[in-house]
Amino acid sequence: MIGLRGLTKRYGAKTAVDDLTLDILPGRVTGFLGPNGAGKSTTMRMILGLDRPTSGRALVNGRPYTTLRHPLREVGALLDAKAAHPRLTARTHLTAVARSNGIPVSRVDEVLETVGLAEVAHRRTGSFSLGMGQRLGIAGALLGDPAVLMFDEPVNGLDPDGVRWVRRLMRSLAAEGRTVFVSSHLMSEMQETADQLVVLGRGRLIADAPVEEVIAGSSGNAVRVRSPQASRLGGRLAAEGARVEQAADDELLVTGLTIEHIGALAHREQAVLHELSPRSVSLEEAYMELTASSVEYAAVAAERKERI
Numbered sequence: 001m002i003g004l005r006g007l008t009k010r011y012g013a014k015t016a017v018d019d020l021t022l023d024i025l026p027g028r029v030t031g032f033l034g035p036n037g038a039g040k041s042t043t044m045r046m047i048l049g050l051d052r053p054t055s056g057r058a059l060v061n062g063r064p065y066t067t068l069r070h071p072l073r074e075v076g077a078l079l080d081a082k083a084a085h086p087r088l089t090a091r092t093h094l095t096a097v098a099r100s101n102g103i104p105v106s107r108v109d110e111v112l113e114t115v116g117l118a119e120v121a122h123r124r125t126g127s128f129s130l131g132m133g134q135r136l137g138i139a140g141a142l143l144g145d146p147a148v149l150m151f152d153e154p155v156n157g158l159d160p161d162g163v164r165w166v167r168r169l170m171r172s173l174a175a176e177g178r179t180v181f182v183s184s185h186l187m188s189e190m191q192e193t194a195d196q197l198v199v200l201g202r203g204r205l206i207a208d209a210p211v212e213e214v215i216a217g218s219s220g221n222a223v224r225v226r227s228p229q230a231s232r233l234g235g236r237l238a239a240e241g242a243r244v245e246q247a248a249d250d251e252l253l254v255t256g257l258t259i260e261h262i263g264a265l266a267h268r269e270q271a272v273l274h275e276l277s278p279r280s281v282s283l284e285e286a287y288m289e290l291t292a293s294s295v296e297y298a299a300v301a302a303e304r305k306e307r308i
């Protein structure tokens with residue numbers, strides 16, 4: 001488990017991470033989202049003791065990372081896929097990491113197998129593709145068989161096959177009861193992979209909730225109603241306080257009333273229904289709405305455009 005308690009990081013006048021308090025629990029994949037510059041990497045670096053908090057604490061299994069006796073056996077992380085020396089082979093690199101962290105060298109072949117690099121274990125990492133580099137980074141994170149895993153943009157540069165492989169790996173690590181904390185900008189991927197989402201905006205916590213809850217909280221969720229009496233029904237729904245959009249002659253998109261309420265009203269109005277179905281937004285749409293006011297660079301970009 002990872003615990004953040006009032007975690008804050010300032011760089012001069014800039015507050016990169018602002019008073020974060022939350023627990024990232026085992027047995028699930030927690031997605032870590034936020035616009036560029038929101039403070040995700042800084043948070044992860046503080047959890048790993050690579051940055052000192054200005055105030056507050058980041059705890060791994062109840063203790064600050066820097067006090068862990070065998071850190072790699074407690075928490076594995078992929079922060080920078082290019083961490084291996086290019087002249088070392090994959091096996092030599094991992095063996096050195098294992099030796100210097102008191103991890104049995106027998107783990108090296110196991111993790112190479114897990115990440116699908118067994119056949120290129122003797123190749124220098126400098127010749128690796130971006131995807132192979134990501135896999136090697138993940139192998140390094142798994143080496144100490146830790147209960148806590150953190151991945152910063154693990155699918156960056158991976159082909160669709162690699163993306164699916166990472167998704168399955170995350171899910172299986174969580175199913176084994178581990179804490180899996182993963183940052184990503186790929187909303188469709190997070191919708192498939194994560195159970196819980198932690199969303200940051202300008203260093204502040206915007207949401208800490210199950211994926212379904214984040215999606216359900218979007219104002220874009222609507223009920224699709226198809227009826228030959230759509231116009232008349234639309235008028236009645238609006239009178240009951242719904243926001244009604246007439247999508248076609250026989251189709252309405254209704255927000256602000258439950259599907260049950262709409263069904264009952266249609267019945268009272270003796271309107272024939274051809275369809276009454278919920279239309280959920282994607283995580284991407286819910287996320288855009290949630291973070292709309294936290295996008296650091298959007299205003300600047302728009303301003304520039306205006307000037308051009």
Ligand SMILES: Nc1ncnc2c1ncn2[C@@H]1O[C@H](COP(=O)(O)OP(=O)(O)OP(=O)(O)O)[C@@H](O)[C@H]1O
Pocket residue numbers: 011014015016034035036037038039040041042043
């Ligand atoms: N060493 C540093 N010195 C000064 N400012 C920094 C430093 N590291 C990060 N920042 C600033 O802190 C803020 C948070 O950055 P961070 O890299 O944690 O965001 P992020 O959410 O990981 O962004 P991205 O999605 O682009 O990776 C940014 O405004 C960044 O410019």
